[in-house]
Amino acid sequence: MTTLKRILLITALLTGILTNTYAGHSEGKFNASEFTLHHIGDSHEWHLWGEGEEASHIPLPVILVDGGLQMFSSDAFTQAHTVEVNGKPVEYLTTEDGKYAIVHDKIYAAEFGALNFDAEGHPSNNKPFDLSITKNVASMLLSATILLLLFIGAAKAYKKRGVDSAPKGLQSFMEPLVLFVKDEIAIPNIGEKKYMKFMPYLLTVFFFIWINNLMGLIPFFPFGANLSGNIAFTMTLAVCTLIITLAVSKKDYWKHIFMPPVPIALYPIMIPIELIGVISKPFSLMIRLFANITAGHIVILSFMCIIFMQKNVAWAGMSVPMALFISVLELLVAALQAFIFTMLSALFIGQAMEEHHEEAHH
Numbered sequence: 001m002t003t004l005k006r007i008l009l010i011t012a013l014l015t016g017i018l019t020n021t022y023a024g025h026s027e028g029k030f031n032a033s034e035f036t037l038h039h040i041g042d043s044h045e046w047h048l049w050g051e052g053e054e055a056s057h058i059p060l061p062v063i064l065v066d067g068g069l070q071m072f073s074s075d076a077f078t079q080a081h082t083v084e085v086n087g088k089p090v091e092y093l094t095t096e097d098g099k100y101a102i103v104h105d106k107i108y109a110a111e112f113g114a115l116n117f118d119a120e121g122h123p124s125n126n127k128p129f130d131l132s133i134t135k136n137v138a139s140m141l142l143s144a145t146i147l148l149l150l151f152i153g154a155a156k157a158y159k160k161r162g163v164d165s166a167p168k169g170l171q172s173f174m175e176p177l178v179l180f181v182k183d184e185i186a187i188p189n190i191g192e193k194k195y196m197k198f199m200p201y202l203l204t205v206f207f208f209i210w211i212n213n214l215m216g217l218i219p220f221f222p223f224g225a226n227l228s229g230n231i232a233f234t235m236t237l238a239v240c241t242l243i244i245t246l247a248v249s250k251k252d253y254w255k256h257i258f259m260p261p262v263p264i265a266l267y268p269i270m271i272p273i274e275l276i277g278v279i280s281k282p283f284s285l286m287i288r289l290f291a292n293i294t295a296g297h298i299v300i301l302s303f304m305c306i307i308f309m310q311k312n313v314a315w316a317g318m319s320v321p322m323a324l325f326i327s328v329l330e331l332l333v334a335a336l337q338a339f340i341f342t343m344l345s346a347l348f349i350g351q352a353m354e355e356h357h358e359e360a361h362h
Contacts, residue, residue, distance in 0.1 A: 032305040040226045040297045042136045043105050044074040048221055058221070060138060064100070066109060066128035074132075077102045079113060085121040092123075101125070107132075136233065139225035143211045150174060150207070181206050181342065189346035190353065198349060201244065205237060206342040213293060213334030217327055228337070229294035231286070238282035241345040246278075249352035281348050285341055292337050296330045 046058040059075040077093035077100075084090075092103040098113030101123070108115060108125040116124045133141075154174040161168075167175045186195040186202055212233075215223045227233055257274040260267070303323040307315045 030305070030308040030311075032302070032309055035305060035308075036298055036301045039301055040229055040294060041105065042134045042225075042230060044077075044102065044107075044132055044134055046135050046138065046221060060135065061133045062107070063131040063133065064107065064128040065131065070100075070128070074102075081113065081115075083115070083117065085117045086119065088121060090117060090121050100128070105134075135225050136227045136230050139212070139215060139223070139227050140233070142222055143208065143215055143227070146211055147204070147207055177207075178203060185339075185343050185346050189343065190350040194353060195346075198244070198346070201240075202342050202346055205240075205345060206338050209237070209289065209341055210335055210338035213337060214331070216293065216297065217330055217334065226294070226297055228289060229297055231290050234286045234290040237289070237341070238286040241285060241348060242279075242282040244345075245282075245348045245352045248349060250355055252355050253352045281344075285344055289337055289341055292333060296326065296333055300326050300330070 044060055044062060046060060048056040048058065050056050059073045062070075062072050062074050062076070064070040072095070076095045079094045079096060079098070080091065081094060081101075082089050082091050090103070092101050092115060094101040094110050094113045098110055101108050101110040101113070101115050103115070103123050106123075106127065107130055108123045108127050110125060118124050150170065151174075153170045157167075157169065157171045181203055182195070182199060185206075186199055190198055209228060212227045216226050216228060218224060257278070258271060260270045260274055262270050300323045303319045303326065306319045307313060
């Protein structure tokens with residue numbers, strides 16, 4: 001089969017799936033924004049196909065801390081309600097006992113099945129502490145399992161054949177990547193004498209981000225979750241880098257912050273700027289990864305939305321190939337963002353450990 005035939009086959013397949021899955025949108029006005037935000041957001045269920053009552057999904061565990069530990073399936077939200085808020089209908093689901101309600105995948109404590117809404121249409125009820133296994137959490141556990149299988153499999157192979165033997169199978173895939181992180185990221189930024197103790201963290205971050213980015217590009221179960229496009233996920237990774245940076249920092253790192261190499265009269269200006277820089281570095285890590293991965297998903301979904309906005313399947317001839325092109329481009333972005341996050345983490349750690357020698361003059 002030629003490349004052109006493969007592309008045409010994939011285009012026809014995706015077009016058929018999309019048309020059957022979202023045919024209901026042709027009956028009314030298609031909301032592209034709602035469609036896109038729904039697919040890049042987190043959820044208490046794993047949607048498979050279909051829409052509305054005909055949708056197929058996998059329920060996920062709901063775990064709440066509300067006067068004790070409350071555990072039940074997300075399928076417990078079965079009672080549908082609609083209220084008018086400023087002339088606009090707001091839909092939500094409650095459990096059969098009316099104790100909890102879910103609005104836009106946020107769980108609230110309901111009063112006998114009723115919710116109170118503010119002027120902007122947001123529920124004002126209390127939210128219990130949510131420890132649920134959402135789609136993003138389930139995807140993260142799956143990626144962690146894949147990561148363990150990769151590293152444990154490679155480690156067993158080295159133990160069996162020895163570290164000096166030629167890599168085979170899984171080893172031949174893992175070894176070049178591990179050496180790349182070591183030779184191109186860790187040693188240049190941290191130093192040849194100190195890099196080794198940070199390799200476990202750098203390798204974990206690199207492979208964890210890369211695997212999750214790739215999983216997010218596969219549009220069927222058990223993949224497709226936008227984990228790297230979740231700000232809480234990227235924030236956690238950035239905070240880990242910040243904690244390690246502060247934990248290994250030397251006195252010269254803090255001296256540069258509280259005694260910057262400028263005239264003393266400028267200290268009131270420079271010291272706050274340097275302190276802000278301590279936080280802004282991990283903040284930039286968090287936003288960069290989140291924004292780039294989210295943007296890629298939005299662009300792909302936007303091309304797909306054109307078909308339903310125009311209500312004409314002929315637009316698939318343009319939309320699907322463009323979406324496929326962006327998806328291929330996102331394969332590069334997935335690896336690039338993992339590399340950038342890991343490289344900057346190593347750079348920040350190396351800067352914190354750097355020892356400056358006093359010069360004869362300023």
